[in-house]
Amino acid sequence: MSPATLxxxxxxxxxxxxxxxxIYSEMRKRRxxxxxxxxxxxxxxDCGLVYTDDADVDRSRxxxxxxxNEPIEF
Ligand SMILES: [Zn+2]
Numbered sequence: 001m002s003p004a005t006l007x008x009x010x011x012x013x014x015x016x017x018x019x020x021x022x023i024y025s026e027m028r029k030r031r032x033x034x035x036x037x038x039x040x041x042x043x044x045x046d047c048g049l050v051y052t053d054d055a056d057v058d059r060s061r062x063x064x065x066x067x068x069n070e071p072i073e074f
Contacts, residue, residue: 040071 039052044062053060
């Protein structure tokens, strides 16, 4: 094996490793992002309580006075 081939192999290995790290961090970012905003925020107009509930519920019952509230949309 000639020195030029060794250097080429070294550079290619370094590039592949860098690409792997980049793809890995990008996948971690995408996996983390949806879990950060999975809950919906509700605000009760009767007692002023602000609380969160699951994203799949359309209306959530207030834990203080029992009123059904619509989620706050941003
Ligand atoms: Zn309430």
